[in-house]
Amino acid sequence: MHTFLSRVNAVSAFSLSTLAALTFLCFASTFLVNYTAPVTINAANVVLKNVPEYAVSREKHDLGALRFDTTADLTPLFNWNTKQLFVYLTAEYETPSNKINQVVLWDKIIRRGDSSMVQLKNQHLEYYFWDDGNGLLGHRNVSLYLSWNIIPIAGTLPLWSGTGSYKLSFPSEYTQGRSF
Amino acid sequence: MFQMDFLDDIRRMNCRQIFYQFLNFAMIVSSALMIWKGLMVVTGSESPIVVVLSGSMEPAFHRGDLLFLTNYEQEPIRAGEIVVFKVEGRDIPIVHRVMKVHEKEDGAVKFLTKGDNNNVDDRGLYANGQAWLNRKDVVGRARGYVPFIGIVTIIMNDYPKFKYAVLAGLGVFVLIHRE
Structure with a gap:
């Protein structure tokens, strides 16, 4: 009746279902959490060039560049089901050719246990700010905002944005020459 | 016995x-x-559950982690989300993050992806001469995550x-x- 195999079977089945139930509770307990946080963003040194984007085509596209400051305290986002945050700065704008443009300019991975304060001063862009054409010249309404993707220990992968953004204006003339 | x-x-x-x-x-x-097949209908994705096969999204996803996907047509693709896409000439779908989105008035969208653990964007992974992904390349979008099981x-x-x-x-x- 109580052979070794039947005991192994019972123990492993019970521990598997316990683990599954705990994992589900872990997911359920953080399903409705509000993961937003206040953010301040500032930008300066905004320049614009018109150069060929060879990775896409030979045509000249608008290439923006800027420095930015941002502060955010993301400590409250770490609960027992947060493994990691993927924090990223997005530029969103509308052009005559595209209704929605979103370009990620900078990102950072904050793992559990890392310092969860984002404090950047005069930060360079990590990625090129290429437009899909020539829509940035004289653009007065490019919004910068900071968002994050919450990577759980087990559960959903929501995207949340900080409250607070920055409205960016591009010059109405291209900068010539090599340097920014 | x-x-x-x-x-x-x-x-x-x-x-x-x-x-x-x-x-x-x-x-x-x-x-x-x-x-x-029922999951395929409910999620709208041709493969609703995928196993992460590479380390290109570390430390978020490791080899053997399980992802649940949905692929609803009406949900727009936005920067920052994790998509699973297929590239012509590659059998295995790739799980990476959307870094750039350009969407036209009529909803036609093109986007660029990058793995969190990679230094460069995915243009080198796409088919020859392909600079952008389109809606039709998407197999699904990561909605849920469970570690280890897919190992x-x-x-x-x-x-x-x-x-x-x-x-x-x-x-x-x-x-x-x-x-």
Whole structure:
């Protein structure tokens, strides 16, 4: 009746279902959490060039560049089901050719246990700010905002944005020459 | 003694019993298939559950983690989300993050992806001359995450003999096991 195999079977089945139930509770307990946080963003040194984007085509596209400051305290986002945050700065704008443009300019991975304060001063862009054409010249309404993707220990992968953004204006003339 | 038991079981089966065992087996296979196809309908994705096969999204996803996908047409693709996409000439779908989105008035969208653990964007992974992904390339978008579980499929794919041994063992067990 109580052979070794039947005991192994019972123990492993019970521990598997316990683990599954705990994992589900872990997911359920953080399903409705509000993961937003206040953010301040500032930008300066905004320049614009018109150069060929060879990775896409030979045509000249608008290439923006800027420095930015941002502060955010993301400590409250770490609960027992947060493994990691993927924090990223997005530029969103509308052009005559595209209704929605979103370009990620900078990102950072904050793992559990890392310092969860984002404090950047005069930060360079990590990625090129290429437009899909020539829509940035004289653009007065490019919004910068900071968002994050919450990577759980087990559960959903929501995207949340900080409250607070920055409205960016591009010059109405291209900068010539090599340097920014 | 353990072996004698099940041999005895088979010996005692009559024709009707054997037929019932095969029906039982077919029932298990078809319900597994139905669950998978049902998930495809509910999620709108051609593969609703995928196993992460590479380390390009570390430290978020490791090899063997499980992702649940949805692929609803009406949900727009936005920067920052994790998509699973197929590229012409590559059999295995890729799980990466959207870094750039350009969407036209009529909803036509093109986007660029990058793996969190990679230094460069994915243009080198796309088909020759392809600079952007489109809506049709998307297999699904990551909605849920469970760690480790998918490692079973990775082990099975790495050691096909082990896979066949497990499948054969399970099949034989179902066929000869009496309710």
